[in-house]
Amino acid sequence: MRPFVYERPTSVSSAVDIATHADTGQSPPTAANTQFIAGGTNLADYMRLGVAQPERLIDLNTLVEPALRQIRIEDDAIRFGALVRMSEAADNGDVRRRCPLLAESLQFAASGQLRNMASLGGNVLQRTRCEYFRETSWPCNKREPGSGCAAMEGFNRQHAVLGTSDACIAAYHGDFAQALIALGATVDIEGQQGRRTLAFAKLHRRPGETPNIETDLAADELITAIEVPLAPWSSRSRYLKIRDRESYAFALASAAVALDMDGERVRSARIALGGVATVPWRASAAEDTLKGKVLDEAAARAAADVAFADAKPREHNAFKIPLGKRTLVRALLETRDMKG
């Protein structure tokens, strides 16, 4: 790990100021020489591996604005401050009751220690665990644009089958983001240009030609809050995560599902898929196939086939296509069987 300057601002505006005045140029936040740190569970790891090399860190944990640490349950929405810890949100009784999917996506992530440390803002911005990205001696377009992609023909069991490009196939591994994209969340952002609210679905960018640009954020922009609308489907929702072991593992495939049912029929379905795509992945076409249908196994299978219609396997990850489909089928049926 290289030496760095450590800043501890006390307000959002001063944090943004420091970031703005540092010479960040046009680089994406992950390549900027000044970067925010919250729980540090992702960033510190990458600094130690030499993948991230910021010269200056702005610690967000000293910010005093109370809203950053609050969970507000309103009639039509839940608002999470960006510094709320994963475990606080996962354990919140109202969150669990009003929208089980949110709580479960956090509860099944990482380990107890990590969830106590990691913030929700940092969580949604966690970077891939592609093994070739993590080790700096490999070529990697995300880490070093233009150097190539070692994973493409390498060991790619955990890589994505959806949303890939010729430049990068790294999976987005986060769980919470799947809940957020399924539920139509928004993020509040503050930067030198002022405040803005962005649909969560617009936060992450597919790799395309520029896998090094991962989000829509500028280097001086800070996520301050995440808002999740409460809707008829919120309470009948769940997160199914399939992994190699029972706990403390990233998803091989996961499904975030929320259903608004009219008796046996689906009024509206919300679906996102984890572990299989390069970014948080809303399966809108699959949702559409379910509208107005009786949700039986055949309907669930049909939706799953649509969800993976464009999937592109590589040498070691072809199993993610049948697994992803089956995960979705199971999640749809289990969610259907929940009390609304």
Next chain:
Amino acid sequence: MNQAAPAPKDNQGDPVVRIDARLKVTGQASYPADITTANVAYGALVTSSIARGKVSKLQMDDAKAVPGVLEIVTHGDMDNTHKPKFGNTGASSIGPLHDKTIFYDGQIVALVVAETFEAAEEAATLIHADYEDEPPSATFESKGVKVEPAAGKSPMLKEDAKAGDFDAAWAEAAVKIDEKYSTPTQHHNPIELFSTTAIWQGDQLTIHEPSQNVTGWKVELARQLKLDPANVRIISPYIGGAFGSKGPMTARTAIVAIAARRIGRPVRCVVSRIQAFGTQTYRAETRHRIRIGAGKDGRITAFGHEGWEVTSRPDPYVVGGTSATARMYNYGSVLTHVSLVHADRNTPGYMRSPPETPYVYALENAMDEMAVALGMDPVEFRRINEPEKEPIEGKPFSSRSLIKCYDQASEAFGWSRRDPKVGSMRDGDWLVGMGCATAIYPTAVAPCAARVRLTADGAVRVQCGSHEIGTGVRTIAAQMAAERLGVGIEKISVEMGDSTLPPAPVSGGSISTASVCSAVMKACDAVRDKLFAAAAGNDGPLASSANAKLDMADGKVVAETGKSAKLADVFKAMRVGAIEEYAEFAPKGSSPEALSKLYAGQPEFHGGEGDKDSVKYAFGAEFVEVRINRYTREVRVPRIVGAFAAGRIMNTRTARSQLMGGMIWGIGQALHEATEIDRRHARYVNRDLQDYLVPVNADIKQVDVILVPEVDHEVNPAGVKGLGELGNVGTAAAVASAVYHATGKRIRDLPIRIDDLID
């Protein structure tokens, strides 16, 4: 899961709590990298990022410019030392800084030493190596590997076992299977990281490093550094997990010692988790072809086992588990052959039950397939093929309680409730499968020395250069001394893990309890003899019981007659304050130089299949239930039952703990563990504990260990069979058998993952 230690049955010792349990759980036990030493500097390794070629240049200017950097040890700096040797004490013959050839990914190319750990680490990342690289051969199918017969290349496999006319029997067999199996590369990943702390005082070198072999390392390190072994001391009082990985000394130890000598200060180097994947040993990848032929009655007439093992270019590391598989059942004829596949990889090394884990996995998975082919219950199939004598040389077993293990485990497991029809058992959306397999481990014992001192107050000090690798051997040595000297365990202190103590063999091969207890027993008996002679002597307090049989109990010498004398009174009669005895134990069949070889760090192993009179093994039977989701196919293991017979059990608590840990590891081998390699570059990719999976608590539900009573006076004076490496043998095959039962899919390549079960 929270269970009490099992109550002792016949020939089993009390579940005495580990004497160092409190120290360990309160963080007071000092592990080698915890030792404080003044003025220490810190080392960080730089390792190669290619697997084959040469270092043409090391660019070190940026690293040297990092404030606090003191020294960079690299090629040329080891020129005045001898290269490491491959063998029992040396992990590999590759001396990474002796020449610039790169033999494997992650090979050491430099050691940076700095005032702080952080500076050393930073500078290490700034060193850039230029390579002349060549395309490497990663593993079995890779172009450029060299394949050769293994037998005779290593003491682990002197010859390929065979018996009878396999070809004829195979041709005639009414029912047969011919299948291939494989096991992946695995790394031990003990939670305590690897480390070396080197301290020079004049020409005396002290090394603090977690080690399973302090005596062997002392001798080997002295050879490498051209020192008198008397000037080298290895200290390793506690070890936070070893599993074989801390058995052979690696090249790092000498490099750190040279660094310390160059800067004239102690140097500590703690190897990162990632770098350990390259610089330490590992379990070699193996492949197997198994042929079993049998009559319709289920009697095996032909058994063929061919094995292939990956090793490094220069070193013939062999495990050769056919020695055990060839003796497992009553085969009519046996044909085995083991091949080595030399690739651009580090030299593998011992990892918990090195031969048996992969080879018995293949055998037992095949046995299950054969039972299916015969339409026979797998337990019954094993019962029918239970041998009177081992089939290779016709020697008897010193004891063999396998069928008792099957009976007790299947009863406890509820095997009779299993519906043999594949895919027939369900619980809601979960397919239920049940399977079983045999565990076997050779019982070996080696020469060992120990010193025991008894003082008049009944306090006992036991000294033995063995190693507490977490097995509980300190506690067991204390139990042995407490029993022989008739004092409470709280009166005993045990010193281990220091090469200045009486030498003990490497703590490997599950020999420690047998070897250490035999030596401690001998030393205690010598103390007893002295006490008895004095007590019953003319001036002794038990003079009147001169011809009576004497024993020790409750801090007294006790005569058959009922009379007794307090220790203090016997000491008074002897006019001494302490009795100290040094004992050397050599097992039956030892060569005349066996004990001098012990001091030279080359202990002879006896037992297993090597003895003339009988073959010596411990056995077990394991039963596993799996649940597999009908949609998503993840495999879970709600319960596992193992019954094991291993001669005298010294302590039912530590024995259970070893066996339970072994079975848990076995579940990991079945479902989780694998070091993944990028085949193009022969480089490992999943080098941390997030990506190298082992079971976590949530994966392990109910684990039951049954200790089956067994008496065996032939194995060694203590009557003990090792069991540290027994529990994880066979487990993976039992899981594979259960997965087959649940799904009808036979998975032959470990680990068994969703990838294999989904379509």
